[in-house]
Amino acid sequence: MAVEEAVAMKNKGNEAFKNKDWPAAIDFYTKAIELDDTQVSFYSNRAQANIKLEAYGYAIADATKAIEIDPEFVKAYYRRAVANTAILKHSDAIHDWKIVVRKNPADKVAKAQYEACQKLVKRAAFLKAIEIADPPSAAEGLDLENMVVEEAYDGVRLKDEMTQEFIDDMIERFKNGKKIHKKYVYQIILAVKDIVYNEPTMVETTVKPDQKLTVCGDTHGQYFDLLEIFRLNGLPTDTHAYLFNGDFVDRGSWSTEIALLLYAYKWLRPDKFFLNRGNHETDDMNRMYGFEGECKAKYNERVFKLFSESFSALPLATLIGDKYLTLHGGLFSDDNTSLDDIRKLNRHNQRQPGQSGLMMEMLWTDPQTAPGRGPSKRGVGLQFGPDVTKRFCEKNGLDAIIRSHEVRMEGYEEEHDGKCITVFSAPKYCDSTENKGAYINIESDLKLQFHKFDAVPHPDIKPMAYANNGMMSMMGM
Structure with missing residues (x-):
């Protein structure tokens, strides 16, 4: 009986998700999990609703639980990768993107994300390497006084004060x-x-x-x-x-x-x-x-x-x-x-x-x-x-x-x-x-x-x- 009730709650969660009411979807998925905590899709669906609400920490926890239940469930790796990418934890995300690409070699989106993630990690390392304690202002060398606003500009002109x-x-x-x-x-x-x-x-x-x-x-x-x-x-x-x-x-x-x-x-x-x-x-x-x-x-x-x-x-x-x-x-x-x-x-x-x-x-x-x-x-x-x-x-x-x-x-x-x-x-x-x-x-x-x-x-x-x-x-x- 609890199993049927749990599925009914999941279905209600899916309906709320379809209507873009993420908090309601999370409530229904949570009720489904309370009735039956063995179903990988309940955690994976709740992870996706948490991503929509920018609750990326919760999404990572849900995806991780789904992976514990079924290490072959690719969607959970995908969602954990998305959540880690969203909070700029690219090194953690790369691990999961790699698994998704290995398990689903035909998934072009995952492959693109994996490559993008690798670039982001390289860029972060590069920016850190060239970081200067007190960099010069981007305003240096900007000669506003002699910058010409062309005659063809069709907007109101700005002088020295905002109007x-x-x-x-x-x-x-x-x-x-x-x-x-x-x-x-x-x-x-x-x-x-x-x-x-x-x-x-x-x-x-x-x-x-x-x-x-x-x-x-x-x-x-x-x-x-x-x-x-x-x-x-x-x-x-x-x-x-x-x-x-x-x-x-x-x-x-x-x-x-x-x-x-x-x-x-x-x-x-x-x-x-x-x-x-x-x-x-x-x-x-x-x-x-x-x-x-x-x-x-x-x-x-x-x-x-x-x-x-x-x-x-x-x-x-x-x-x-x-x-x-x-x-x-x-x-x-x-x-x-x-x-x-x-x-x-x-x-x-x-x-x-x-x-x-x-x-x-x-x-x-x-x-x-x-x-x-x-x-x-x-x-x-x-x-x-x-x-x-x-x-x-x-x-x-x-x-x-x-x-x-x-x-x-x-x-x-x-x-x-x-x-x-x-x-x-x-x-x-x-x-x-x-x-x-x-x-x-x-x-x-x-x-x-x-x-x-x-x-x-x-x-x-x-x-x-x-x-x-x-x-x-x-x-x-």
Whole structure:
């Protein structure tokens, strides 16, 4: 009887998977496993749903269990390889790709992935070998003053200061598939790099009477959905501030457009427009998930390098009205970590977050329902329970933390007794998840007002169109 019930649960999981409701699919596969833990397909299917939710650590564990049950089950090796590749553990992935190719020599996709993985490992070793402790800026030798914008350029001209007129024109150009002149791209990135470099690691802001602050989560290169936020909620103004909580780029194929538009607003209103760094404002993720390729395709390599420098200058958190700590990932491995530790963190000494430490935790961690701390479902960072959040908020006089970093089917979720709030602003994420997007409005009473919105149509360019070595096909997009 249990066996039949387990199969029924698996079938329900498959149905939810078909409908792109990954959390529901995982729930059904889990129930199937609880009823019958001997079926390789239950673990393999759950691994694939976890990949869709970017829970790569869980996917690796499920695929490993499937391989223990049946060492000949090729799909499990394939899924474990995909998950390891996704979290940049290429050396682990190579082992599994090799097995898949050996067992399925006719599988052209696996063969291409195996070869791509080998190249990635070689490239990583090469980059490490030529790494300079303090490399010269990509701005060196850039003579902006004498760079000519041709007469034929049909957009609004930019002088020494950002203008609303330039931004309005840029929004329309990007909507119509046009670019801005590369001189203006350089000007925008360099101006914003200087502004954010001089901001503290934790920016502190308040919401005055008759003003509003909107907090947005991941936008991931989904430019047309960003414009939908502005359409529904109003453009940034002197009385309407915005905070974008990381992961502006990668995956979606309009990442340069989003980064340039957000940067232009930052330049126009540095005290009314805030940007936190996310785990995708980092070199290794940009190389894998499309932003580097997109910069090169639309502009040039120097543009990517300048963006990279500006990303590493971004603040890591914003404190709103002394009540809400807003940061991309989440809380810390040590209960003694305080707001003062964030204030004191010199982010300029460490350009990339690395595999451990305060910066990595701020960009990578996730909440869990169980108390205490646990290993990360992503395979990077850690997870923190409601008790960890409660202690942190009490110790630092906070109402809640606001974080992003994870898809939520309703666009946002209040967890940990309302003290941990996730907001995610990329609806129909990667064109492959049936989630809503959300944003949070905060007025001077500091109450959180949640707003959900649906994805809007976009030109027919697939997500990850510029990603490294066929990542798109590998991730099943």
